[in-house]
């Protein structure tokens with residue numbers, strides 16, 4: 001089972017507030033430097049890593065000299081804005097020592113719920129990974145209200161894993177992994193080695209946060225693993241204080257708790273598309289494009305003869321034969337009006353026609369599933 005995680009090429013690593021800020025005492029620069037060293041080794045090994053880091057509020061509180069976490073939203077937001085500066089500076093510097101660039105990405109729930117913004121965030125992250133940059137993500141605490149909040153970064157980590165089709169989510173925390181009960185409260189609790197992420201019995205074992213500065217606790221980590229599994233990612237919950245934790249987990253060693261997914265990211269993505277009920281429109285293909293799709297290729301604008309409906313970039317649309325039969329469906333890279341303008345044109349003509357190029361394909365083959 002552990003070999004599944006050792007094979008992962010694209011990883012999301014999440015580090016919690018308690019670890020990042022030495023239990024709220026200030027940024028744990030040595031710990032950050034140690035994760036940067038391990039992440040650099042993973043990248044040198046040909047892997048891609050996104051880091052989701054908490055700690056802005058705790059670091060901000062420390063900088064402002066506040067000893068208790070404030071209740072009021074605007075004070076938390078102010079602390080996060082102050083702390084995020086320190087967090088970004090510290091990461092920039094520890095990754096630079098390993099010859100790596102970092103990129104700061106602050107997200108809200110609304111960014112991932114909106115199809116267009118979702119695709120934009122996905123493209124940006126994947127571009128950064130291909131450039132060998134380490135994206136460092138946190139919730140955009142300054143603008144969040146309850147409706148657009150992830151609330152905890154375990155959920156954010158899982159959504160990022162969904163977003164970029166990561167094969168693994170590694171959650172580093174202040175415990176060795178998931179225990180049968182909260183070890184702070186029940187000394188007889190034992191560590192779970194591995195379990196299917198979808199096993200709902202896990203939720204009953206997991207409790208809330210362990211310290212005043214953290215948000216989620218173990219329950220959000222278990223739910224994050226379930227969410228990550230939906231897009232085919234395995235989750236490992238491990239101690240961020242253990243030497244070489246990231247390297248050992250990705251080497252397939254028995255570290256922490258492995259909550260494994262039952263399908264692969266690509267299979268899960270295609271299943272999600274196949275199950276999609278609401279189609280926002282249709283693309284009518286010529287015979288050549290029908291054949292291309294059947295042989296596993298992407299859909300290029302040149303093979304589309306007509307565009308039906310009104311949809312945005314990122315919508316799920318049907319691909320139909322000239323006589324109207326649905327043969328595939330997928331996530332479209334251009335809004336309906338732009339798709340109409342580039343239909344029947346070669347990909348090289350997209351820029352002249354629209355004045356910009358989003359992607360050379362109308363639908364990429366990873367975002368396309370054959371029907372019937």
Ligand SMILES: Nc1ncnc2c1ncn2[C@@H]1O[C@H](COP(=O)(O)OP(=O)(O)O)[C@@H](O)[C@H]1O
Nearest residue numbers: 016017173179181182207209210214216217218
């Ligand atoms: N079943 C469990 N196994 C391990 N830890 C648990 C469990 N239930 C609750 N916890 C608590 O969850 C804490 C980790 O979550 P949290 O405090 O949110 O940390 P982080 O900042 O890393 O997200 C642990 O310190 C522990 O007290």
Ligand SMILES: N[C@@H](CCC(=O)OP(=O)(O)O)C(=O)O
Nearest residue numbers: 017055056057152153215216
């Ligand atoms: N965005 C917040 C993260 C809060 C949070 O989820 O913390 P944790 O439970 O420690 O992962 C911050 O940076 O302080």
